[in-house]
Amino acid sequence: EPSAKVIDGKSVAKQIREEISAHVSKMKDAIGVVPGLAVILVGDRKDSATYVRNKKKACESVGINSFEVHLPDDASEQEVLKFISDFNHDPSVHGILVQLPLPSHMNEQNILNAVMIEKDVDGFHPLNIGRLAMRGREPLFVPCTPKGCIELLHRYGFDIKGKRAVVIGRSNIVGMPAALLLQREDATVSIVHSRTKNPEEITRQADIIVSAVGQPNMVRGSWIKPGAVIIDVGINPVEDASSPRGYRLVGDVCYEEACKIAAAVTPVPGGVGPMTIAMLLSNTLSSAKRAYNLK
Amino acid sequence: EPSAKVIDGKSVAKQIREEISAHVSKMKDAIGVVPGLAVILVGDRKDSATYVRNKKKACESVGINSFEVHLPDDASEQEVLKFISDFNHDPSVHGILVQLPLPSHMNEQNILNAVMIEKDVDGFHPLNIGRLAMRGREPLFVPCTPKGCIELLHRYGFDIKGKRAVVIGRSNIVGMPAALLLQREDATVSIVHSRTKNPEEITRQADIIVSAVGQPNMVRGSWIKPGAVIIDVGINPVEDASSPRGYRLVGDVCYEEACKIAAAVTPVPGGVGPMTIAMLLSNTLSSAKRAYNLK
Ligand SMILES: NC(=O)C1=CN([C@@H]2O[C@H](COP(=O)(O)OP(=O)(O)OC[C@H]3O[C@@H](n4cnc5c(N)ncnc54)[C@H](OP(=O)(O)O)[C@@H]3O)[C@@H](O)[C@H]2O)C=CC1
């Protein structure tokens, strides 16, 4: 019978939004300014449009101003760079986010590098990543999804220091920064990726597993040490005739099996997903506070 | 009976110096320019003076120009920054190295950040470290000691891809970049540090161990999997009445025990040590080539 605690990212994210909302009001009262987030969307991908809409809605819900630029798929790199430059100079904008993926004719690296580091609320700038990797340095922003993973561990009171943590996946936006964050918190970290042989031998030693792969149900019950804490970042559509859309979303972790052996598991959806946007709001708030030298 | 192959860093470093020397001559013939390395030394630490002298000698041995600035212990941060700025602008200087540690009244971070990234041959700039951590990005320079470790593995033909690698230590200058480099080469990496419980359980799984801790003989034979490759970065003085200086240098790894179980081991001295300077010369050469757009 299932026994794992369900890590309720949805309700934690709600609580964080309420905290942010209170901070934003306080800021408005104190200095008459609210944080602002600019989102740049290029092209007509439906999923990207949905993400951007959700981000806008989340901003509104906490009193953060949102600015949106929507360019057509055939916009030039120069146009995008022009908007970034304007937002870089605009004092009412404290965070700039370029929705990925960009159309293939654009150089993603050039565009991301153009966002000034003080407004890089995604935390993807190599200077931020370098500082995240280095002891004694502080990144200005921590990438939202891995930050959300750690925040869940903190809010549920799971120790990280001295624990064995295994991160599955090493992407620039999730796996790699998650590993760096866990190491900053003094976990002993191993990183598993597509070239790893017998990954289950490594994951079975983990007190904490963070999986960010994109393979439905890859992490089976037999991969998990009894009592481990499982953070499932994966969001994978699988066919489901019984669903009105014809599919449903599952994580990288076989949830039913994990529930039988782990101490705690994040569900998909409702686990890490809602935390990502909450952390984006949190980064935008910190950026505005930093801009006005508020504590 | 001992059976491990001795990884002879001294002779590999010599070979690399010869290769660099040949490249420098070719460059001189082709464009009449040789690479230049500037070293800034502050204060009177004997060990630092020795390191700087060795670096100068190594430069001379391959035809790289070396420039040295030696400031007194009570020099101001501004003076150091002034010299860095001059070297940043000097087209005959392709690498700038500030010998650490700096006197305690100086802000190391400010000073290291002042070296322009194109001349950061130590590879310690956070932007370089960030690029090293990120897939699809290329650092301009890789820190010398970890680069030397990987170079030894390459030159001896040890596979890295798909292997289990354990790095002991996570300092900004050795352990952390070594872990990032091994991961870039598709090893499955675990990082052990002072908060790790039962490190020997982790190291016993490693096909490759890189130890950069600073604890004499910490890695015992029982920590090593039969057939593993051991890169010992540690340089630790231990008392030795039979030595004229009263001490001798040993690594982090118990060499005698490692020789009985590992496939290959670096000795201390004569393993990683000589590689560090060879990689500094290599980085300085690359920098000069990049400055003149040579292949
Ligand atoms: N909850 C949220 O808010 C977010 C969720 N996601 C979800 O997280 C997942 C990962 O996203 P992202 O990091 O962007 O994905 P990427 O495709 O960029 O990276 C996937 C990583 O998984 C590794 N991998 C692939 N197959 C295997 C395997 N069989 N065994 C072990 N490792 C494997 C890859 O290894 P290699 O490097 O060797 O190729 C790679 O490092 C996706 O499902 C995505 O939808 C992503 C962002 C936010």
Ligand SMILES: NC(=O)C1=CN([C@@H]2O[C@H](COP(=O)(O)OP(=O)(O)OC[C@H]3O[C@@H](n4cnc5c(N)ncnc54)[C@H](OP(=O)(O)O)[C@@H]3O)[C@@H](O)[C@H]2O)C=CC1
């Ligand atoms: N061959 C060469 O050219 C060079 C050699 N060295 C040598 O390499 C060694 C390491 O140097 P450096 O990286 O600068 O040293 P640091 O002191 O900066 O870092 C030491 C690392 O070892 C970890 N550590 C300390 N004690 C233990 C323990 N008992 N078990 C596991 N991990 C431990 C520390 O963990 P934590 O982070 O938790 O504190 C830290 O990450 C030294 O002996 C140094 O002389 C260094 C540079 C160049």
